[in-house]
Amino acid sequence: MTTRGKHTLARFLAFATAVALSMVSAACGNGQQDAGTTSIDTDKVSVSSAAAKSNVMIFTPSDGISISSHTPLNKWAKFAPAITKSLTDAGFQSKNIKVRTDGTLTKQSDDVQDYVVNQLSSASDDTNRHTTLIVAPATSGNKGNEQYGDYVTNPTDATTYDTEKPANAGSSTDANSNADSKTSSPSSSSSEKSNQTQDGNEKDKADAKDEATAAKRLAKTLKLAKKAGARTIILANPLAGFNPDIFVSMSTPRQIGALQAQQLVSKLALEKTTKMHPKAVEVMIPVGEDDDSTSDTSEAFAEEAFAGIWDVLQPYFKDGRAISPSKRLTATTTDKDWESVAFKASKAAEVKTELDARLNGSSKDSKPLHVDGILGMNDFVSSVVVDELTSLKYTGTAADINPEIEVSGIVGTLTGKHNLNKQAPPKPKDSKQDATEGEEQEQTDGEGDLSWPIITGYGAYTDMMPDVVNGKQWMTGMEDIQKLSHDIAGATATIEAGKNVTDLSYVKAATINGSKMNIIHEKPMAISASNLKHLLIEPGYISLADAGL
Template identity: 40%
Template sequence: MVFAHRPATAFTALAATCAMVLSLASCASNSDTHTNDGQTTITMSSTGAVALFTPSDGITLSQQTPLNKWAKLTPDLTASLTDAGFKKDNITHTTSDSLDKQSRAIQDYVVSHLSDKGKTNDAGIVIEPENMTLLVAPVVEADASTRQYGDYVSQELRTTQDEAGDDADTSANGSSNSSSAGSSSGSTSGSTDSKDSADAKDSGSKDSSGSAARSDDSDGSSESSDDASSDSSSDATDSAGTADDTQAEAADRLVSSLKLAKESGMHVVLLGNSIEGYKPDAFVKFTDAQTIGKLQAEKVVSKLQLAKASKDNPKRIEVLLPYTPVKDGTSDDASDSASDDASGTVADTDESTFAQEAFRGIWQVLGAYYEKGVAESPSGTLDANTTEDDWHAVAYDASKEGSSAKVLATRLKSGTDSPTRVDAVIALNDYVASEVVSELKDLGYTGSAADINPQITISGIVGNIAGKKDLARQAVPDPIKSPENDTADQDAADDGTAKDEHDASSDKTDKARDSQWPLVTGYGAYISNIPSVVNGKQWMTGIANRKVIASDIADACVRLNTGKALSGMSSVRNGEVGGVAKVPIISEPPLAVSASNLKAALIDPGYITLADAGL
């Protein structure tokens, strides 16, 4: 009886062993593995592991924020990575609210995995450094105006050290979009390493002890108020110096950790923000200031058909360039004085890089039309002699709520009872666009963007979003001459009653033309602005194509972890990143969204819902 059961028992044991081997092998999809003493080692043909490090988003309850945030990228990227073959257990994510915490988290991750090299996890799996990719979005401080475009606008983290060896292959020109290293606002999410909390406690203890020490010093002294003021100023200076030192140390720690990771065989991909002098395996460029400015200018040129415009009937385009100066500790009055003049222009400062680059992108498109005289500025701020460096002519301090509306009202001020004619307002971001829409209503403009060279009606737009066919509508050709330059009707009119009737009719026509609602552009796809896009008050917005870029990133991770070149990806081109040449750059064209393509661009991919669009 016992002997009869032995073959069955042996067969069962063999089957169980085979199942275990297959289970271990499945942890490395489509991979070559080898088993030694009960452990399975992942080799270069496996997908391996990915570690994602991003800044933490602040808690925002308002819908008046850009659609693209780091918290939105994480689920899209995780889904793309799993679709590409990565196991969920091999995908980790850490968020940090400061560069100091982020650099420590990355340092701990790299050192820990190198220390555990050759060791197995609970499943007996060994993932070699060559099969690991670090996706790092460096925490870089952004001013209030830059944050209005979303989290993905490229900035540069400055460091005190340069990349050594081959990575020092830099070009003569540095990156144009740069920003001092800093920490983003917001709290650290639950996925942040526990070490961050410990660091915070240590920092708090030091602050408390320092405060107590200063209190004791205060009790034991009887200095004059002038001396106290001097001490306070000195303390503030010392505090600022300490913060700068901490920031510099964090930047250097981050670079050192990433260098160590690459030297050990790991792969490093930077997301959005570059690091001065550091060469990653790849850089993901979501968008930048020039791209944002250029996108809106190109769409305005196309919609207004500037290629067909004439000098006798030029298109009137107003450009708003919002800018938030960084306060340097001076009085509020001093910091506010930058925009006290009628035009709201500001001086050229180091913090104005984004505004300068955005205008450069705009003028690369519009400049030629202003030179030809087929485009002009209603306010006279731009003309045929304007260059790419004249950004300050249209820039203004947008740090206070309502400042954009105030500047627009000043620029479009009319000396008559009829509004100033304007065909388009480039507002750059949706926050400014919302103020523009409100102010245009107050100034007496009527209609919507659907009335300008129309292709579909408002009812057709709603029908399109609901899944119905668009209602076609032919564009009305624009006259070669503007009414004020066309004297044919006046010459043909008789004196007396006929002329009076003609003048009255002409005045009515002029008012209707001058009060026609202009194109209003923006960027950020704010949920609060989508209804205005649907009804045509805001003609267009734009965003980085987050979901497609997430798929590109996953593809790059697979290629890096399996030893394949990135050159085979259609979204990759070599370029300069952080002053370093020949870096593979992953990018996708931005999405330009108007009422006519809202469903296909935002609703169908899942960026927003019908309810978000007010439907």
């Protein structure tokens, strides 16, 4: 053990002993304050005044260096400053707010332990009672799913949230129960792949062991901080064996999938579609390579995401209102069939090959098939889809998808001149949906109609914003950073004032991994040309230039 490690351990043990003695003293004594110590009466004090006298320490993972705009806006480097600003708006003093970033869970657990030992052990009981630790564990649980952003809640840690299915959409059979059981018990094929990967990669096994050790140490340290009187808030992914004052759940794979499926239902007007004139929809779910150490986490993500997608789309496929040009999805598909639409997508070329195979038909000489909507899951996939559809000679602009949208109109909307109201896209040019209700029409693959489809993604990549504006990509999505930051600051001020956090409208009680917790959760945002100004430009996430304007 290094000298630093010995000294840290000694301080940690001394602090633990001090905490234990203070707890005994509190139990036996009459609760009198030490001379010269000014206590905050949490029964009478206002939330704002408590905030002004409180300390907040924020620990987040580091983003790493990114020199490309082809990355999600869901980054810790944007979230931590947003939390800090919301805290100051809520009455916390900027000098009492500190932020620390770490690249690994091992380093983060060391830093949290050092803070608890060095700061809380030497602070007064009153200071400890008015200190909040906000920690986003720097786990590798999202490894392989970085294309969605930094803070997606892992499938096994996610509660089941309402997917807000459209009216009369129905639901897939046992979608929630199947998804929950599958994430905790992978399929035998996935398990075999996992075993093969682990057997062939000793470094990954060692890293996983180190991370597990660090997680236990972090949980132990935070428990000690709570006993000393500090408050704790965990972001994105919970720590096993530790129950914080508040857990902030981020977007789940199920929500990301359901969000895009809902957009397709809305924009393709599937509620008004009949089985005689179905809409052609392709679902593309990327996963890692079989020999990649990230394949297990990406497959778990894909499995849960498809459960969210199929919960929304299954009724339309079941009654024939939606079809799959590639035949990957049918009326008999269940939420267990996620692998039918999953494909290896670590490189752009793999996305291109997959899309070609689905749309080019059985012959290389055949004309690509008609498609009304493509659910791309993330903006990496959707960006390649946009490029490849162009290469395949699909044509269209925002005006073709929605005749009311023109680039000049979007510019006017983004500069505040008037509102932009999107309507459902028009029928394909060769559609027979104008036929009378009584006419019998056979379903066709729609070969020959190369009008531009609705394309969805997630991640809000900066370099994809021009395609969102011009309608090549209909929508993207990202975490509601501003709202979550406001919630976190409000909840922090509330618990610092000693008030009941469950009285806040945005705090709910839920069970995660068998533990009851106070949960903050906001639904991810669906971003399109109509709301891009309000959701991305006004908050400062992107500029007009980023949007191609």
